[in-house]
Amino acid sequence: MNNQFPGSVKTRLGCLGLPKLQVERSIQIFEFSFTNNKIGSHDSILSPYKQRFYLIIRSMLKILYTAFDIVPSPKGASTHILHNIRGLVNANYDVHLITPNDGLLPTEEIIEGARVTRITQDLAQNFLARATHFGKSVLAHLALHADYNVIHYRNIWDGLHIAQHKKRFGYKTLFEVNGLPSIELKYHYPGLDSTLLSKIKEQEIATLHLSDAIICPSRVTRDYIASLGLSRKLITVIPNGVSASDFSPSALPAREGRIPTLLYIGTLADWQGLEIVIKALPKILEQQVVRLQIVGRGRSRQRKLLAKQIRKLGIEEHVIVQPAVPHHEIPALIAQAAICVAPLGLNDRNVTQGACPIKILEYMASARPLLASNMPIVRELIREDMDALLFSPNDPDDLARQALTLLNDFELSKRLSESASKRALTKFTWHESQKKLVKVYEKLLM
Secondary structure (H helix, E strand, C coil): CCCCCCHHHHHHHHCCCCCHHHHHHHHHHHHHHHHCCCCCCCHHHHCCCHHHHHHHHHHHCEEEEECCCCCCCCCHHHHHHHHHHHHHHHCCCEEEEEEECCCCCCCEEEECCEEEEEECCCCCCCHHHHHHHHHHHHHHHHHHCCCCCEEEECCHHHHHHHHHCHHHHCCEEEEECCCCHHHHHHHHCCCCCHHHHHHHHHHHHHHHHHCCEEEECCHHHHHHHHHCCCCHHHEEECCCCECCCCCCCCCCCCCCCCCCEEEEECCCCHHHCHHHHHHHHHHHHCCCCCEEEEECCCCHHHHHHHHHHHHHCCCHHHEEEECCCCHHHHHHHHHCCCEEEECCCCCHHHHHHCCCCHHHHHHHHCCCCEEEECCHHHHCCCCECCCEEEECCCCHHHHHHHHHHHHHCHHHHHHHHHHHHHHHHHHCEHHHHHHHHHHHHHHHCC
């Protein structure tokens, strides 16, 4: 990797008004620090020009961000990635995002100030074949463009090989762990061979141990990663966030003369616990006419199973199932809801691996009564009976009881909603998450 300090930057530093000798000394320190990965270790000599100096330096630092996710898309992963990119670009890093293409998006474009390259994929292939192809494509890119300072990856499909070659090319590595395929794939593909999942877990452990730094969205995830033999010092918890410009509080809709809507937004993945809210609905209908609205992306198998569960209970006229909508349309959906639900199931994805459900934060920020499963990943975000009502996981009777409590007590719904909105918009913003991410980068480059 070429660590030479460009002459054009010397000119730009001189324009800051630094004395010539201080410019030359700063450049010498930077060249030494950059070559030895010690950026940030000589702050004192740069004051009071440090901030402007680092803006110039950061603009030279090249970040490769890889994600086996379609961006943009309605999924929470896409939202997360876009906000991460925005934070890095705003911190003046030169960011290049590589993702797969869905066949509709352009191969190259600029998003949030970052260059985006999309890898063509054969949608007729199975998931593992497409994931493997994506990983090979990223490696082919690196073979031609080995001048990155940090490579930030979200999966093992390219992450393992990237981590294995870090000394050869001289870059630092950052593993963003939101979900691990050894845990999550079986929910999407129930017939997946256990031997294959074991091999995938071995690759996950190897990737984790080879990475220079790790970020994850919840304390539960951090604890799971640490249980695999990783030092907690390497792991930084950065919760997901919400943007006040997209999700802001509004008055609760009147309940008189209208049928209240219970709203679920998210994927139809088996770990989401949708069968629990479906089973709870007849118990709610015994006392209150309501409508359950489910909005989300799901595979054909998941949609068929959901439809079968609804038919079996004879509640078709009370349930609306819609496909996923663009992210900018979600606030309007939430605004018309009487209650928002996050019925997360009691399973290893939620309890062992952990997560940070973006939907919960968006419900909270929008000031809508929230009903959620009582589990650690939820309690990291909300305070029970202060910001939301919780129900026992996998218990449709308790879900129905708590839903009726909210439906019958407008003042309670209002108090919880206002508290939740204030908490989300002060404690869990994307701006706060971005600041934490930039700090991880600064530490990584020291």
